[in-house]
Amino acid sequence: MTEVIAKPAIPDDAWIACRRCRRPLYAKRFAREQYVCPECGWHAPLTAHQRVELLLDRDGREELPAPATVSDPLDFVDSRPYPQRLIEARAGTDLDEAVICLRGRIAGAPVVLAVMDFRFMGGSLGTAVGERITAAAEAALRERTPLVLVTASGGARMQEGALSLMQMAKTSQALAQLDEAGVLTIAVVTDPTYGGVAASFASLTDIIVAEPKARLGFAGPRVIEQTIRRKLPAGFQSAEFLLEHGLVDLISPRNQLRSALARLLACAPAPADGAPPADPAGPAATDQESIVVTDPAELTELDPWQVVQRARDINRPTTLDYISYLIDGFTELHGDRAAEDCSALVGGLGLLDGRPVVVIGHQKGHTTRELVQRNFGMPSPAGYRKAARLMRLAAKLRVPLVTLIDTPGAYPGPEAEEKGQSVAIAESIRLLSRLPVPVVAVVTGEGGSGGALALGVANRVLMLENAIYSVISPEGCAAILWQTPREAAAAATALRLTAPELLRSRVVDGVIPEPAGGAQLDQGGAAEALRDALVASLQPLAGLSSEDIVNHRWTRFRRYGTSGEDQGRQA
Structure with missing residues (x-):
């Protein structure tokens, strides 16, 4: 073994001037501060x-x-x-x-x-x-x-x-x-x-x-x-x-x-005596009893417009709120590695119940200032390209991917169109469809159109009890079909965008109950329910091969729009 000994670049008994702020620095203190100026933060x-x-x-x-x-x-x-x-x-x-x-x-x-x-x-x-x-x-x-x-x-x-x-x-x-x-x-x-x-x-x-x-x-x-x-x-x-x-x-x-x-x-695959890393989600977890509801009859039917308002409540937990409760050692990663970083979509690496995962989610906020800064949770093309980069990282490291969906939709501005919004969404959907690791998606608030689906092509798709998932917002639907946004409540009913309806149509696989009054009243309780649901959903996927994981996802989405007989053949 060769021990590498530090060789200081500056004599310990000297005084030097910071190159940025020009303040005098005593070398011994400077060395203790790892050669960082305590006044201005210059890194020597x-x-x-x-x-x-x-x-x-x-x-x-x-x-x-x-x-x-x-x-x-x-x-x-x-x-x-x-x-x-x-x-x-x-x-x-x-x-x-x-x-x-x-x-x-x-x-x-x-x-x-x-x-x-x-x-x-x-x-x-x-x-x-x-x-x-x-x-x-x-x-x-x-x-x-x-x-x-x-x-x-x-x-x-x-x-x-x-x-x-x-x-x-x-x-x-x-x-x-x-x-x-x-x-x-x-x-x-x-x-x-x-x-x-x-x-x-x-x-x-x-x-x-x-x-x-x-x-x-x-x-x-x-x-x-x-x-x-x-x-x-x-x-x-x-x-x-x-x-x-x-x-x-x-x-x-x-x-x-x-x-x-x-x-x-801590999120890197563990070396295995020179062999390639194990496939794909690591050792199977112990049996986890799930709180997820899979029978629509067990859910309370609420007025759809009332559910829309709950889903949009400014106090509902955001992706970063959930991450702070769920993910140990989380490191947020930024940028599309091309030109931009979109703050409406966040993601990174961390540990869920001791297991490395990549987490990606839409990010809104709790104040007007934060909502504006996060573009109300509406990602630009750079956001989806950042998400795609993190999806590829999950595939490379062979760790599960968790996506948290809460967006009114992708940003519809002219600059987004100029930079290829539809291409970015389409590429995200295609990439997710063939990703060789387990993917669990959860609609935590609004699931709006293709901007939501870009994170929603998963092996298991869940939603919170007071979330919504729809092809378009009720207001948008009313403006187009009723020709007045005042019919948004009627459109919300017609779109069947609530948890019981989506569970009946099998668009979602299960519903996560929320604390009394909604997740916005008990963030910790909502996060614990989400943790239990995620761990239980990842467990049966842990032992599957990459091929089986991709085929499972293909079969899940192949069935939509077919007759009951065809659904049986596809399942």
């Missing part, structure tokens, strides 16, 4: 060894052997020969290259860790760096152990020419192999991460975590400004900018990074 660069000390448990660290690579493929000379630059970098950093790779544990969870160091020739991606990243990925593949990449780079290493460029392809292929094998990958983006690293392995992991203010991009800001001849906006390419534009999953301050990674790693 860390050496690779310091990163290892920050992240890995002290026991069981083992440095991976460095593969042999070419040293000077071009006989490159600029102001100094390339070999001379390598000698200087090694002397100045006490590293032999710009990355170190190790086996170890983070809060007890096994990982393969690769950490880049910007001090070594700007963390540039050359053959040695690319080979070590690839070898680390291959070790993670053999051992079915999560791969964590800590990035810091100015881009490709020019002194190695096209061979440097090829490292982008090689490392990307290695990440693709981990995708196919179901091995969790996480990137920790530190400042700066640019060029060939940003355009390969740093952007291809399942989850991208960024330190505050860390910059990530293909071209640097100076190059962009010189090219387009205009000033870039403040904060361009910063972690905060990237989060807003859907390109990273979360921002983690340095003092919270280790715990954030530990939560994510």
Whole structure:
């Protein structure tokens, strides 16, 4: 075993000035604060060894052997020969290259860790760096152990020419192999991460975590400004900018990074002696008595318009409310990895009754301000594309997917149409229909049209007692067919959108009783009922093969609209 010892970048007895706020910082206190300014939050660069000390448990660290690579493929000379630059970098950093790779544990969870160091020739991606990243990925593949990449780079290493460029392809292929094998990958983006690293392995992991203010991009800001001849906006390419534009999953301050990674790693498939992860939902749970009602006669028939009002009650629990009660160690993941993050749809990883799950749901709010900020729970195309990304993550990790539906419908604005709203919904429905892991969907409030169905193609579809599920809102139906929205109550009755009606038509498989007066009066009680229903619904699916799970879902939805005789043949 090789013990990696931290090598401070700043002498302990020195005073330094914060690069951002310029306040004086005493080095010993600065080190205790993990090199984060206590005044403004500036995160100073860390050496690779310091990163290892920050992240890995002290026991069981083992440095991976460095593969042999070419040293000077071009006989490159600029102001100094390339070999001379390598000698200087090694002397100045006490590293032999710009990355170190190790086996170890983070809060007890096994990982393969690769950490880049910007001090070594700007963390540039050359053959040695690319080979070590690839070898680390291959070790993670053999051992079915999560791969964590800590990035810091100015881009490709020019002194190695096209061979440097090829490292982008090689490392990307290695990440693709981990995708196919179901091995969790996480990137920790530190400042700066640019060029060939940003355009390969740093952007291809399942989850991208960024330190505050860390910059990530293909071209640097100076190059962009010189090219387009205009000033870039403040904060361009910063972690905060990237989060807003859907390109990273979360921002983690340095003092919270280790715990954030530990939560994510708790949801990774457990290594099984080098074998692929078990299929798909893990060991079957003990028998769970379900509170779910499957006989419509056991439900109270309420006036449909009254149920509509209850379903829309601003005090009903939201998806994030339910998650806070149900999901241990939940980490919300953000962004469609293209351009946006939609706040009307939330999702992430966590543990339900000790079992890893992915949870996705519509998010409204309890105040006018929050409702506006969440777009009243009406997702944009970016929301459904974020959901699709999380669905694919559930499939890769072979963990169940839970969806919580509460939306009046997908956002119908012109910008949503311009960005492909119908395509995003259709792709979500198609993806769910073939997802090889158990899916349980619950309508917790409003189930409005295709915007709801995009999360509703599940093996088991439930609804809360005072929820509704419909092809259109009562007001919309009345405006079109009665030609006046004043007939919304009549439309609500005609649409048969309440729990007893939907159970009779088999649109839903069961109904979850709510506390007296409705979920809005007892969030905790409603959450406990939902927990029991989810655990009981996932139990019979746990032992099914991926093929059986997909066929089960196909059969469930194939029956709709057929005659009774045909339904019997399809069941």
